[in-house]
Amino acid sequence: PAAIDPPASREPAPDSAAPIREEGRAKVNLALHVTGRRADGYHELDTLVVFPPFGDLLEVRPGAGLSLSVSGPFAADLGPADDNLVMRAATALQAAFQVQHGAALSLEKRLPVASGIGGGSADAAAALRALSRLWRLDARDPRIAEIAARLGADVPMCLASRPLRASGIGDVLSPVANLPAAGLVLVNPRVAVATPAIFKTLKTRENPPLGDLPGFANTSALTDWLATTRNDLQSPALETSPVIADVLEALEALPGSLLARMSGSGASCFALFADTTMAKAAAGALAAARPDWWICQTEVR
Ligand code: C5P
Numbered sequence: 001p002a003a004i005d006p007p008a009s010r011e012p013a014p015d016s017a018a019p020i021r022e023e024g025r026a027k028v029n030l031a032l033h034v035t036g037r038r039a040d041g042y043h044e045l046d047t048l049v050v051f052p053p054f055g056d057l058l059e060v061r062p063g064a065g066l067s068l069s070v071s072g073p074f075a076a077d078l079g080p081a082d083d084n085l086v087m088r089a090a091t092a093l094q095a096a097f098q099v100q101h102g103a104a105l106s107l108e109k110r111l112p113v114a115s116g117i118g119g120g121s122a123d124a125a126a127a128l129r130a131l132s133r134l135w136r137l138d139a140r141d142p143r144i145a146e147i148a149a150r151l152g153a154d155v156p157m158c159l160a161s162r163p164l165r166a167s168g169i170g171d172v173l174s175p176v177a178n179l180p181a182a183g184l185v186l187v188n189p190r191v192a193v194a195t196p197a198i199f200k201t202l203k204t205r206e207n208p209p210l211g212d213l214p215g216f217a218n219t220s221a222l223t224d225w226l227a228t229t230r231n232d233l234q235s236p237a238l239e240t241s242p243v244i245a246d247v248l249e250a251l252e253a254l255p256g257s258l259l260a261r262m263s264g265s266g267a268s269c270f271a272l273f274a275d276t277t278m279a280k281a282a283a284g285a286l287a288a289a290r291p292d293w294w295i296c297q298t299e300v301r
Contacts, residue, residue: 004160004173019106020133024126025055025161026111026186026298027118027154028270029263031229035167037205042153042169046209048176048229051161052184052298056111056119058086058126060134063104066090072109074119077192085124085151090131092147099135112294114192116237116264118158124151125158154264163300165213182219182258182300183279187251187286188268189243189293198265201236219274223258226272230261237266244269250290254282272300 029047036044056072068081068090081087086107093099105127111119128148132139148155153170163176210229216222238244244267251260251271256278260271273279276299283297 004162004164004175019059019061020130022058022060022126022130022133023053023055023161024058024111024119024122024158025051025053026296027051027122027158027264028184028186028300029116029231030226030261030300031210032231032233032264033207033210033229034202034205034232035207035209038169043199043202043205044168045166045170047166047170048163048210048213049157049166050163050179050300051158052186052300054110054186054296054298056123056126057108058123058130059106060127060130061104062134063102065102066094066105067102068105068107070107070109072107074109074111074113077113078109085120085155086127089124089127089147089151089155092150093128093131093135093137093144096143096147097135097137097141099137101135103131103134105130112188112190112192112268114194115188115268116193116262116266117186117188117268118154118264121152121154121158122161124148124155125161128159165210167209176213178215179300180216180219180222181275182222183256183273183276183282184298184300185251185254185271185273185279185283185286186263186268186296186298187247187270187290187293189241189247191241191243191267193237193241193266195265197240198233198236201239202232203236204232207232219272220258223272226259226261231263233265234262237262241267243267247293250286254286256282
């Protein structure tokens with residue numbers, strides 16, 4: 001798989017007192033076309049993905065052995081720590097580089113689980129980035145990209161965590177430069193969706209790819225182009241979870257909403273706005289009307 005260098009770390013080299021922090025940003029599929037199906041059952045995609053500055057937070061400290069503690073609003077929705085993709089990432093990295101040290105990891109789970117915005121993949125990618133720093137591994141070593149690809153189809157893109165177009169099963173990445181800024185509202189109706197079930201109910205598996213990305217002069221050029229694209233997983237997800245239709249309808253009705261669509265295999269949906277001020281007003285209004293939904297105001301940049 002093609003690799004994109006992970007973002008440069010924003011913190012100085014670790015000293016043993018301060019934890020190393022990495023964000024596991026939400027992954028938002030602005031467009032997602034399913035273009036085929038491989039012999040192994042995985043689907044081929046063509047998708048435009050952004051990583052808004054909101055997500056799970058991972059801290060790592062030196063430790064004996066590997067341990068994981070979880071906190072945050074969605075901690076209770078995770079299974080046992082041993083099964084967590086974060087621990088699988090840590091174990092794989094330790095083995096591949098024959099690291100003799102351990103690490104104590106703490107994850108603040110701020111993204112809803114099984115919700116189409118890549119939470120588990122983002123956490124695994126954050127663990128690879130954070131532990132590479134703690135253990136002083138070369139972030140560009142191809143073994144890290146290989147571990148990412150083995151952990152899940154979305155982990156390589158989350159490792160890059162920057163605007164990109166992905167093909168293959170989501171693992172062939174090309175960076176997308178100069179996307180215009182936009183306000184973004186993310187909504188999850190607190191319904192978990194199992195990704196394999198959505199792929200299984202897909203009726204058409206051979207859809208055309210996205211086509212060439214034009215240069216986007218401004219936000220409305222981006223939303224005009226997005227309106228010519230789709231998320232092919234949206235209709236099978238609507239069949240499984242009809243509440244997604246309510247979410248999309250609510251997002252479309254918000255003042256200033258330019259485009260509303262589902263991300264990944266759902267159930268999270270997003271709306272794009274001209275700027276963050278518009279998105280903030282819209283998110284506030286929606287939160288008052290739907291206190292039962294998870295609503296997050298953020299941005300594309
Ligand atoms: O790779 P990951 O474990 O995240 O994928 C979860 C499931 O989603 C796969 O087992 C497969 O059923 C489905 N999937 C797919 N095609 C993709 C990505 C995921 O069919 N490109």
